Amino acid sequence: MAQAEETRARLCAAMGWSESAVELCPQVASGDRIQDRPLAEIGGKALWTKELDAALLHGEIDFAVHSMKDVETIRPEEIAIAAVLPRADVRDVLVGAASIAAIPQGARVGTSAPRRAAQMLHARPDVTVVSFRGNVATRLAKLQADEADVTLLAAAGLARLGETGVGHVLEAEDWLPAPAQGAIGIECLAGRADIRALLAMIDDAPTHAAIRAERALLLGLGGTCHSPIAVLTRAEGADLVLRAALFSPDGTLRIEDSARFAADDEAAPQALAHRLLEAAPEGIRAFFHGPQA
Numbered sequence: 001m002a003q004a005e006e007t008r009a010r011l012c013a014a015m016g017w018s019e020s021a022v023e024l025c026p027q028v029a030s031g032d033r034i035q036d037r038p039l040a041e042i043g044g045k046a047l048w049t050k051e052l053d054a055a056l057l058h059g060e061i062d063f064a065v066h067s068m069k070d071v072e073t074i075r076p077e078e079i080a081i082a083a084v085l086p087r088a089d090v091r092d093v094l095v096g097a098a099s100i101a102a103i104p105q106g107a108r109v110g111t112s113a114p115r116r117a118a119q120m121l122h123a124r125p126d127v128t129v130v131s132f133r134g135n136v137a138t139r140l141a142k143l144q145a146d147e148a149d150v151t152l153l154a155a156a157g158l159a160r161l162g163e164t165g166v167g168h169v170l171e172a173e174d175w176l177p178a179p180a181q182g183a184i185g186i187e188c189l190a191g192r193a194d195i196r197a198l199l200a201m202i203d204d205a206p207t208h209a210a211i212r213a214e215r216a217l218l219l220g221l222g223g224t225c226h227s228p229i230a231v232l233t234r235a236e237g238a239d240l241v242l243r244a245a246l247f248s249p250d251g252t253l254r255i256e257d258s259a260r261f262a263a264d265d266e267a268a269p270q271a272l273a274h275r276l277l278e279a280a281p282e283g284i285r286a287f288f289h290g291p292q293a
């Protein structure tokens with residue numbers, strides 16, 4: 001809802017409309033309804049898109065607002081990512097300790113994200129990872145209830161909920177975020193030229209280019225929500241520099257590579273994916289499906 005409200009505010013500001021010109025149509029996604037099991041177990045895909053896709057396809061809504069981190073790599077061809085808002089803070093926040101090094105020996109780390117679990121076990125093989133699902137408030141409550149000693153959350157999500165004083169931000173260069181973290185994307189029917197033109201008014205080209213590159217990398221890797229992958233994109237002049245690290249889920253294995261390419265080059269991130277897969281030992285390779293059509 002916070003993301004939808006931000007989108008509405010930006011659209012109304014760009015168009016000179018009053019807020020009442022855009023109606024919010026709240027939907028509960030299956031990923032939010034099912035909170036007691038890790039996503040990987042629920043059967044993975046489309047947990048945040050299924051209901052909104054149906055609403056788009058049935059003409060109940062004109063566009064849908066997503067955290068791009070939750071949007072699967074391969075989308076129905078009738079649906080287009082029409083706009084991406086300026087990227088918020090890409091970093092993860094550590095809650096319960098002042099730094100990775102300061103986490104007590106043998107601590108319980110609450111997370112259900114394969115990336116965060118693998119990164120943590122890579123940095124701190126002594127800790128135990130415990131499953132930790134639910135929205136931001138639920139996870140903070142679980143930490144309060146001592147179900148874990150520390151947890152990791154996206155700075156962007158905390159900020160959108162007004163939880164700015166929580167935890168300690170981890171520098172992105174040391175602790176790479178998830179693909180598309182911090183980016184809000186707006187989807188509509190590919191055939192709705194009118195809506196696409198409207199949404200183009202609030203598209204942030206640099207963020208859109210970075211998201212396109214990160215998603216092209218994921219497509220080349222065949223990465224899913226089970227794949228422990230972390231990335232960081234930064235702009236260098238007209239180019240993007242994309243860093244990517246792949247892990248084994250237990251954190252024992254880690255490989256990293258990077259590429260610099262023109263912002264509109266979609267082949268380059270796929271070539272980076274190819275190099276990573278070539279270099280990946282089986283313990284990493286097993287969690288990626290390889291290049292997707």
Ligand SMILES: NCc1[nH]cc(CCC(=O)O)c1CC(=O)O
Nearest residue numbers: 067069153154156157181182183
């Ligand atoms: N389903 C998890 C999810 N999807 C997007 C965000 C954060 C907001 C963002 O990255 O845009 C979160 C919460 C988290 O990782 O802490």
